[in-house]
Amino acid sequence: MNILILGNAEDAHAVHLHNALTQAGATVAYFDTRLFPTQLKISWQPDTQVGSLTLSGGNKLHFQDINSVFWRQISGVYIPTLKDANQQKVAFHDSMSLLRSLMQACPAYWVNSWQAYQFHKEKPLQLSKAKQLGVTIPATLISNNSEQIIEFAQYHKRLIFKPVYGGAHTQFVTESHLEPQRLALALNLAPVTIQEYIPGTNIRSYVVGESVYSAEIRSNSLDFREDAQAELMPIELPASVRQQCLAIAKAFMLEWTAIDWRLKPTGEYVFLEANPSPMFLHFEQKTGFPITQRLVSLLMVD
Template structure:
């Protein structure tokens, strides 16, 4: 059985997982999504149920012979469909290619995805992710998502401290200030895109990794509103209450994740507020600084090795 590592070849986590999986399996292959269809081929035969992928390296694999896929990142397909080329052959080609690659990702055969297309969509559609997690009974910060300036101004006044961040992702969290919601600036910005405004939760950043039922949490101490920007942030392994461990497992299942990193804010009184769950979190720095064996857990899950 083969294992696929899907991600950009220059990405550190892609390289790491490829190298580590090769240590225990011979049939490990790399796949960049934007190589399809220019350098790779996908074939489906729904009469005889014979489906295959031919990779850029020349190897052809039956899709039923792919044991697991590690999804580091998805970089689209070879052509792009944009507003500028709508209706063009390039646009139609991109849509055909996306429909084909999504069919593989949602084929519902025995391949285990770390993580799946459905899980990836929850991450891209963060309002839907937040709503689903709230249904589980998890605490979430007071949140407004949209592009109605009066509602944003009302949220700013209602919250002791407010932050804002993209709805989709791709940029750091920032403090929301009076300058941001000044109509002269804000109306133009909100005509471009909606934003997420949240009440800032005083406390400590906690990131919980869940890999096939295994759970470990680290506290990240930082003075920055977004610890990812803080090179001086410290990290340490912490124990969370059993209720939070159970919530983390429940969130993982509800969002159709096989593994994830969940970001919380822990208050001084011990309450945990859910921020987001990432289907492809970075973890090499966590392993180096806390010795949580995330690589081993991932490989065990992907190859169904027994937990030790």
């Protein structure tokens, strides 16, 4: 059984899963996109649907011989610096086009797929899809219109803000953030996501296939990712919320994911986001949940 890990040996999660899959009897290799096109070789014939991937060590795999691919991280491609900027641009786009084609044409079982990865990047759509499923989400405004943001702020006692795309921690909105000149300057550069602050505690639910593992994250920080001392307490989700986890994963095209919730003092679960490539080692170590074992089982389905 041939399994690829999209990532490299510099990532602890990729290495951990590589070792676990190898111990389970799979033939595992890293698919490090930074090595394409200088070391990795990709070929594909659209008329016959025949394709192959030659790894940096010379190991050649036909697309149909790759059983599954674990999406840990994609690092783009590496084009050596060229004197001609236009040639550099053409080389980059040509390489990315073939790489993207491989990720959609290779019939392997992807955990997760290119489509799921692309959907995750559109976080406003992710929230909208969750709402359509009947899942509770925070009152949210994504905008670069200062008037609408100030009006939205008047209807909510406490607000948080974060990037639309992600990549930075959540912060509280203060009066200084809403100062018209400062706000207009910031919004001329990029839109922002503004949400009502949801009082309560953080819950993270890992969905692996049909399995759901959840824990309460006890932290005094607004964004628990900033808190190295955060405590993890395993919990059993209400049956309805567990079903929502599975519905979210399916609707978002995710074979596995980590879903972040906010649990209100009233007992209501509020959806925040679903990550297509979450870190899981710390969570697994602290809770004892068999996430690695379930991922190995998922990837080794023939």
